[in-house]
Amino acid sequence: MPAARAAAGTGTLTKGQLMHSVLGDRRSVAILLGPALLVYSLGRLVPMLWSLGYTFFIGSVISGFSWAGTANFGKLLDDPALPTALWFTVKYAVVITVGQVLVGYLLALLYVFFLRRGGAVIRTLVFFPVILPTVAVALLFQKFFEYAPQTGPVNALIEAFGGTGVDWFSTPGNAFLVVAMMDIWRSMGFYAVLLYAGLLDIPDEMMEAAAMDGASTWRLIRSIVVPLSLPVLVSSLVFSINGTLKAFDSIYALTGGGPGSATTPLTLYMYQTSFAYGDYGYGSTIALTLTVLCLLVTVFIFRATRRDLAQG
Template sequence: MALLTARTVSPAASVSGRTSLSSLQRRDRWVGVAFVAPQLVGWAAFVAVPLVMVVWYSLHDWQVLTNSFTFSGMDNYRRMFRDPSMHDALVASGIFSLGLVVLNVTLALFLALMLNQRLPGSTVFRAIFFSPVVASLAAWSIVWGFLLQNHGGINGFLELVGIDGPNWLRGGATAMLSVIVVQVLKGVGLNMILFLAALQVVPEELREAARLDGAGAWRVFRSITIPLISPTILMVSILTVIGSLEVFAQIAILTAGGPGNDTTVLVYYLYQQAFIYHDFGYGSAVSVLMFVVVLVLTLLQWQARRKWVLDET
């Protein structure tokens, strides 16, 4: 009799259990949606919708001063690729990005290697190089603007050793070099800390084993250290490339795109077209191009990881 009762009750209990489980799963899904919703709303409001609107604006001739907004199709893009100033901006952006990435990544890795030796005073050394990262970008650029003037602090120091320094921010080659160096010194501390964190998790046993096998310092660095920190190198490279293509404040404060168009990078050219000449349609087309350039470069670096980043296939 007890067995019969158990068999009679069991199906109902099973249905009730499934109902409770289904209710619990629905509740978990709604909780998950509640956690994700703010991020999705923020992404839609501040990324997706503005991106769509910029593409839409780029297809129009939008002159703010004359209050005209007319559909022009691909005219802004055709104008962009025929504009000599646009070509100069692309060249300047390429030079700036290449110089910044090479100097920043190389110097950051070198500093991290020095700090990883745990020499006396390394904490102070680390603080000195990281402090510009948290400094105001505008204040940093203004101070360097004074230092790089024709009779500024840099040339004053060079005069002490008998060198007649150039007008750093008014010469074509020296202006671009100055802006690159100022930006490298501003951001190298962050990359230095990232590389230092990666170096500190490299197993010392592997390096010691390589030394016992007769490998020199360079061979240990090239064959063990670099492969093990290659994911960090990839991340730093991607972030530095993206940052180099978005530089604006330093150009605006130090050189205003001059002399001529020598330091008019893509972002500053966009600013000129949209906010100085008030041609928002053309400025939107330039911003779309900049988005495509950043996206393509990021994807190329991401695909290249398969060849040189450890454990990538």
């Protein structure tokens, strides 16, 4: 800043020197970047490293901590609940990711090939559940699928067709089904819009040419649309799996992890261990397991897609 004034006064600095002294001024960098970097470091980075430290302790902030060495990691290997939670996390992430992206893609195809005028209204409407609070949606689905004392619309429909109502949240399979339906319901509009934007990027000339050659709609989709929208499909998958591996809100609010612990992913298991049982050390160890899982999946996807792109 003094440099700018000096330049204006004496005119001895060249333009380049002036730019360098002003745009490279360390104090300005500190003033503009400092607060954000400080809050981010103290609120995210330091706690993350600190959490790694907790894996060597036992106890909580209320009961106090004591050194545990590698006992938490030993416990991790012996804990029968861990493989269950890990398996549910993976199952949930894979099923929901495939479901979200697949349904989103079908909707995007519907938007492109069928809806023309009026499409914007439908896209906007289908997008609405995306921004609804997860808790509100979960409570809504709980009541929508309720068995007793109120008979929800789903069971009412089943009974209207002569079937018997289902207690959806009493068996692991059904509870998972409702969670999956809910998560797809509330996110399909998002993936539809994301993939729709990708489909619009396909050059019209290619579609025209194929249509002239007499290709049917299905053939057109299979040989032109799908291959050309592969990049945006892959990035949707990456985004989706990154979110579903960390899913907590929807499951906590809809099933609470039950029946028993049948729908408990690592996120929820970590939360219960830390706050219901007051074991921060083991809770951090589970959180670390989740972080490692996320990293492995990300690395795997990046390597797999890079190979894909190299081949294609």
